[in-house]
Amino acid sequence: MRLRLVGLVGLVAGVLVVPQAQAQQRGNVVLEWYDVTKQVLAAEPAPTQITNNRSWAIAWLAAARVDHGGRDFSGRDFGRDFTDAAVATAVHDSLVQLAPTQVGALDQALTTTLDRVPRGSAKDRGKAEGAAQARRALAEREGDGLDPASVNAPFPVPTPAPGVWQPTPPAYGPAIQYGNRVARPYLLRRPNQFRPGPPPALDSERYRKDLAEVRDYGSATSTVRTPAQTEVASFWYQGSQPAFVDVLRVALAKSPSARLVAEFNVIAVDTQIATSDAKYAYQLWRPVTALRATGLPDWTPLHVTPSHPDYPSGHATYAGFAQEVLTALTGPALSEPFDLTSTTAPGVVFHYRAWSEITRDTVNARVWSGIHTRVADEVGVQVGRNVAGYDLTKFDSLLR
Numbered sequence: 001m002r003l004r005l006v007g008l009v010g011l012v013a014g015v016l017v018v019p020q021a022q023a024q025q026r027g028n029v030v031l032e033w034y035d036v037t038k039q040v041l042a043a044e045p046a047p048t049q050i051t052n053n054r055s056w057a058i059a060w061l062a063a064a065r066v067d068h069g070g071r072d073f074s075g076r077d078f079g080r081d082f083t084d085a086a087v088a089t090a091v092h093d094s095l096v097q098l099a100p101t102q103v104g105a106l107d108q109a110l111t112t113t114l115d116r117v118p119r120g121s122a123k124d125r126g127k128a129e130g131a132a133q134a135r136r137a138l139a140e141r142e143g144d145g146l147d148p149a150s151v152n153a154p155f156p157v158p159t160p161a162p163g164v165w166q167p168t169p170p171a172y173g174p175a176i177q178y179g180n181r182v183a184r185p186y187l188l189r190r191p192n193q194f195r196p197g198p199p200p201a202l203d204s205e206r207y208r209k210d211l212a213e214v215r216d217y218g219s220a221t222s223t224v225r226t227p228a229q230t231e232v233a234s235f236w237y238q239g240s241q242p243a244f245v246d247v248l249r250v251a252l253a254k255s256p257s258a259r260l261v262a263e264f265n266v267i268a269v270d271t272q273i274a275t276s277d278a279k280y281a282y283q284l285w286r287p288v289t290a291l292r293a294t295g296l297p298d299w300t301p302l303h304v305t306p307s308h309p310d311y312p313s314g315h316a317t318y319a320g321f322a323q324e325v326l327t328a329l330t331g332p333a334l335s336e337p338f339d340l341t342s343t344t345a346p347g348v349v350f351h352y353r354a355w356s357e358i359t360r361d362t363v364n365a366r367v368w369s370g371i372h373t374r375v376a377d378e379v380g381v382q383v384g385r386n387v388a389g390y391d392l393t394k395f396d397s398l399l400r
Helices: 009-016 029-043 049-066 079-098 100-115 121-140 178-182 205-217 227-235 240-254 258-282 287-293 314-330 355-368 374-394
Strands: 002-004 333-341 348-354
Touching (some): 029 258, 049 240, 227 348, 227 355, 240 314, 314 374
Antiparallel strands (some): 002 348
16 A cells, blocks of 8 residues: 655654664664664765665674674673674774764764673673674775776777667766676675576567557656556655665564674675676667667656666666565565655655565566666566575675
8 A cells, every 4th residue: 555645754754763762772783773874874875876785785794793692703602792882883893984974973873882881891892893893894895896986887888779778868878887797796606697598589579568568658758657656656766775775674673683784785785796797798778769769769758767778677686686685584574564755756655564565666666667678677576586595595604
């Protein structure tokens, strides 16, 4: 069920975030530092999505390595005092390096957490272990090719031909995320490990059907797209990385776990590497290019097309891996519905219970926005699920 509530976004959004006083209770250090991470990286975001996921992954892998039920790596039991000090320090020290303009806010947050932890050897050892794991997590990803300049490495635009990607209107900007395909994954053996088969031929029934669907339902002037479909398209036009920060927060509130945050973001990085590998292996043109080249020179999508190839859909791969991870770690659905809002659909609140419902809406949204064929979305979901399925079986190796 979906409702449009104008003027109540701030109130509804409040259900997505545990009140600060509650988050700061002992035992909720993961929730507290999740919110700190969200605020810090929103204040100093990287210009590339995968770089933001990398920052989350580094900080929370360091935290997951010290969040072992209160035991340090020697096996000695220090209880909650050790864990709280270790997790907070691990995230803090990582983010100090990744978001240096936010040092003041990070230091203040760390002081708030540590002031609640009684003095003693457990606290001291926790701080030392958290700092050590932050240094380790940062060093492991040095030179991984996920800095913004490497991510957006120049892409030589191919010679125009039927089916071949070209810059899209209105800006006709350069391709983005080309460098992801040669970045170093966390767990995948190689970027093309889960490359899907090629997209359907341009003269195939599947491609003609999918392109006709985008033509009719994804046009800025569509007469068949319903208001509800337009709302879905606008809601999920938001960036997938910031959107799923709130989705993951919903799951985390039910079962706080540094491992869940780390696993989600490690797999997000690997999924985006796999996505760019496939996009630039096939270089399939976008629907707007296809439709304008085949008799509709003025056809315009509802939303501006991102500057990279159609197949597979990046939003769909993100939704696919997220559904797989959240299902594996929390189950396919929550016992109670949860609410989400969107920066690209102000005043709209969507109600969900199952993770698959988000995937469904993401797939439809990219078609109704006029920026992806349905096959690109459906294959994208499977790519994300494949990467997640593999990485979930390998994640423990990162904790050693």
